[in-house]
Amino acid sequence: MKAWLVVGMLIIVGLIWWYEWSRLEREYKKEKAAVAILLCLAMLLGVILMVNPDLPGPTQAVDRLFRPFGKMLEK
């Protein structure tokens, strides 16, 4: 099951990469690098979330940061 998810992610990443690569001219090096880094980040995040779906995310971090204020609205 998880292996199939990884394969699916790889296919999506490959499709996006192929689509953007075929459209960008050779001189747009920075753009290509940015797309590559974003896709790597997505792949990394995808694999991490598949291994450990209950990992505390950004919402939990913000929740901890603003908890003193948030307590005012607890019911």
Add this chain to the structure above:
Amino acid sequence: MENEKITSVQMMMLLYPAITATAILLVPGVTAQHAQQDMWLSPIWASLIGFLTVHITVQLYRLYPKKTPIEYSVDIAGPFFGKFIGLLLLFFYFHVTAIIIREYGEFVVGNFLFRTPIDFVMGAMVFVCAVAVRSGIAVLGRLAQILVPVVILLLTIIVILVFPDIELENMFPMFENGLLPSIMGAATPQSWFSECFLMAFLLPHVIDENHGRRWGNIAVVSIMLTLFFTNLATLFVFGNITASFVYPVISVVRYISIADFLEHVEVVVMALWVVGVFLKISVFYYALVTGLARWLNLSQYEPLVFSVGLLLCLLSNWSANDLVELTHFLGTTGSFYLSFVQTVIPLFLLLVAKWRNRAASPQPAVSHQERK
């Protein structure tokens, strides 16, 4: 960056769904928890934050014309802190766009498409929005111009259809515990109003920028009226049990039944909401992608759209475990988070910019007067 233009009316029509679309989903229930029968007053308090945010955004734009927050934060706070503030804004919009996508997915799966996997619902929406964002701001503006009047018309029809079921005594006793409950109830809607800061990403493309302030304020007023009327309608129908619904407005619409003939109106509402949320996600997505391209000093933003979309899908999965956690977050800490980033940080930037302009040569002040 591309030089496509929109009019200030189109800007207002992009701002309207960018706030209303999800503000009539979860927010009335959260408002009712605090304000009970005074919940109709809360949007009016909340709109004050909207006017303040529009004022701050327009003032900053006057000082730094043709620039977005990503660029003028560097001008104001210096290269290091400016880039840091820009990164903070980008992280914020990543997170908030993911939360909006999740809200949409939970709404559709929880109310209509019970057996569809939520990832598919969210992924399809992100793909449609990605195509729209890739087409540029002019296309988004025209889309809003076509779709928003329909959304407003349908909302008005729904409020009129609720009329036979209203019970005016649900409103009383008015101000039983003073004004404080209604102000507490405004805490969550005010964070939605702080999203007016998205104006800052649209203003550089507005062709008649002198009217930006007027149409920004008109957007705030129309959003306030929409929330006022929907809150009033839910209160008149459900009274004090409004707080126990997750989506009070959809429950009110389910309640509509005229002469055993006109029923099941929520199907219309779903169409309306999908359109509204589509525009909302597109505006946030556009701000995020163009902001990211500007932060990295890229010459075009289009190549980033699909890869950012993939990240958004993953992040929306990650942003909460379930709807209860999401609602609790948006009702408590999230309210402060949204208005801190979108109102307090711009206010801080504006104060520093004014102080720097006063300390430096009077040249910026001259250009400021010329713009008037």
